[in-house]
Amino acid sequence: MSDPTVTLSLRINGTPWQGEVLANRLLVDFLRYDVGLTGTKEGCGVGVCGACTVRLNDRLVSSCLTLAAMADGTELTTVEGLAGREELKPIQRAFIEHGGFQCGICTPGQLMAAQALLEHDANPSEDAIKAWMMSNLCRCTGYYGIVRSVKAAAGGAA
Amino acid sequence: MRAFDFKAPDSLDAVCALLAQYGSDAKLLAGGTGLLNLMKQELVQPAVLVSLQRVPGLDTLTVDGNGICAGAGVRHRRMETDTALQQAAPLLAAAYGHVATVRIRMSATVGGGLAHADPAMDAPAVWRVLGATMHLRSASGTRQVAADEFFEDFYTTSLAPEEVLTEVTAPALPAGAGWSYQKFLPRSADDYAAVSVSALLCLDGDGRVAQARVGIGSAAPIPVLAQAVGAALIGRQPTPQAIAAAAELARDAVDPLDDLRGSAAYKRDMAVVFTRRALTEAAARARRA
Numbered sequence: 001m002s003d004p005t006v007t008l009s010l011r012i013n014g015t016p017w018q019g020e021v022l023a024n025r026l027l028v029d030f031l032r033y034d035v036g037l038t039g040t041k042e043g044c045g046v047g048v049c050g051a052c053t054v055r056l057n058d059r060l061v062s063s064c065l066t067l068a069a070m071a072d073g074t075e076l077t078t079v080e081g082l083a084g085r086e087e088l089k090p091i092q093r094a095f096i097e098h099g100g101f102q103c104g105i106c107t108p109g110q111l112m113a114a115q116a117l118l119e120h121d122a123n124p125s126e127d128a129i130k131a132w133m134m135s136n137l138c139r140c141t142g143y144y145g146i147v148r149s150v151k152a153a154a155g156g157a158a
Numbered sequence: 159m160r161a162f163d164f165k166a167p168d169s170l171d172a173v174c175a176l177l178a179q180y181g182s183d184a185k186l187l188a189g190g191t192g193l194l195n196l197m198k199q200e201l202v203q204p205a206v207l208v209s210l211q212r213v214p215g216l217d218t219l220t221v222d223g224n225g226i227c228a229g230a231g232v233r234h235r236r237m238e239t240d241t242a243l244q245q246a247a248p249l250l251a252a253a254y255g256h257v258a259t260v261r262i263r264m265s266a267t268v269g270g271g272l273a274h275a276d277p278a279m280d281a282p283a284v285w286r287v288l289g290a291t292m293h294l295r296s297a298s299g300t301r302q303v304a305a306d307e308f309f310e311d312f313y314t315t316s317l318a319p320e321e322v323l324t325e326v327t328a329p330a331l332p333a334g335a336g337w338s339y340q341k342f343l344p345r346s347a348d349d350y351a352a353v354s355v356s357a358l359l360c361l362d363g364d365g366r367v368a369q370a371r372v373g374i375g376s377a378a379p380i381p382v383l384a385q386a387v388g389a390a391l392i393g394r395q396p397t398p399q400a401i402a403a404a405a406e407l408a409r410d411a412v413d414p415l416d417d418l419r420g421s422a423a424y425k426r427d428m429a430v431v432f433t434r435r436a437l438t439e440a441a442a443r444a445r446r447a
Contacts, residue, residue: 003161004161004162004163004164006164006166022161023161023162023163023164023207024159024160024161024162024164026159026194045198046195046198047191047195047258047261047262048259048348050259050261053261059233059235059264059265060260060261060264061261061264061265062191062261062262062265065190065191065194065195065265066190066194066265067164067187067190067194067207069164069166069209070187070190070209070211072166072211113260113261131260132260134259134347134348135258135259135260135261135262135348
């Protein structure tokens with residue numbers, strides 16, 4: 001007997017997606033292997049590191065601790081959905097210009113978290129940036145560059 | 159992760175019917191941050207996962223003259239940021255704000271956290287300090303269980319396999335109550351605590367302690383209500399000496415384990431230290447009130 005599936009209907013970066021997916025499919029694996037959006041990375045696999053952060057409606061989630069089935073009916077945004085076709089979001093430009101990433105593995109999650117912060121608080125203090133962004137780990141220890149990038153994007157300097 | 163059947167019923171009645179049908183072969187899924195970690199490690203292997211994602215009404219948070227009523231589906235992030243809850247029960251809002259990271263708080267739910275019953279979590283001991291009541295429902299009816307009776311062991315509550323936790327109620331903090339939430343994090347800011355202490359303290363007109371309740375997390379198989387600590391302060395002025403003497407009683411109220419956050423003996427010492435700090439801050443707030 002084949003493993004149980006569920007029928008999903010959601011919007012991914014504005015595009016409708018419908019189909020069958022394994023009931024035990026994690027959201028991160030659904031995105032990478034079923035949808036082909038490989039911007040989202042799996043890091044720790046236990047919800048700590050934030051590399052796999054995506055947005056379900058207005059909530060940030062760890063896609064490694066979320067079933068694809070839990071995204072049914074939602075508006076899902078991945079790092080691929082941040083920019084328009086030609087134009088980067090200010091937070092993306094700021095990461096490039098202010099050294100917000102080194103190896104880049106954590107960057108998609110950092111960007112998703114930072115964008116959500118800026119929508120919640122357009123001009124966050126340095127303490128507020130640190131308190132929010134502590135949800136995303138960077139093993140290259142690029143934290144100073146990340147904080148600088150978020151500040152720059154908030155200030156419009158990017 | 160093992161294969162399972164996924165059900166997402168759209169009413170509590172349908173949830174209860176599924177739980178009645180599958181019993182302990184089923185697990186309820188809310189935010190997933192606790193359960194899916196256990197399922198990925200294959201420590202829990204349900205045949206049927208019953209998701210609450212389509213059940214309406216579970217995400218209602220009410221704060222009024224009757225106190226606090228938090229639906230099981232209310233996310234931690236809302237408990238942290240709701241201004242009415244911050245006014246009525248700042249201790250509870252503060253505890254939820256200390257859970258893991260903002261991303262986890264956007265997923266984890268009130269009911270999920272309580273039913274998961276990891277004694278290292280922030281909120282369960284606070285609900286005991288507040289004198290909360292758990293509201294449970296099954297196909298055969300509803301029942302209420304006091305928070306003091308709800309937690310039974312590590313990851314074990316009085317919820318029967320066919321029951322769902324629907325809401326938690328508690329009185330608001332008494333007028334003029336002082337409070338404190340102290341979380342000792344020897345490793346990283348998003349870690350579980352070595353010990354966490356919540357304190358609630360009320361003074362009478364002469365400045366003597368009229369009510370004192372102390373909860374301790376990460377320190378025993380269940381979230382602890384350290385009744386001896388509170389009792390030792392009743393009728394006394396909350397002087398540094400009285401607080402220090404009462405806090406010493408935390409040592410025997412806890413039953414910690416050795417782990418990466420410290421030895422059991424060290425955690426007993428820290429339960430005393432952080433109880434003293436929590437009572438000191440709560441007393442200062444009560445004096446200002």
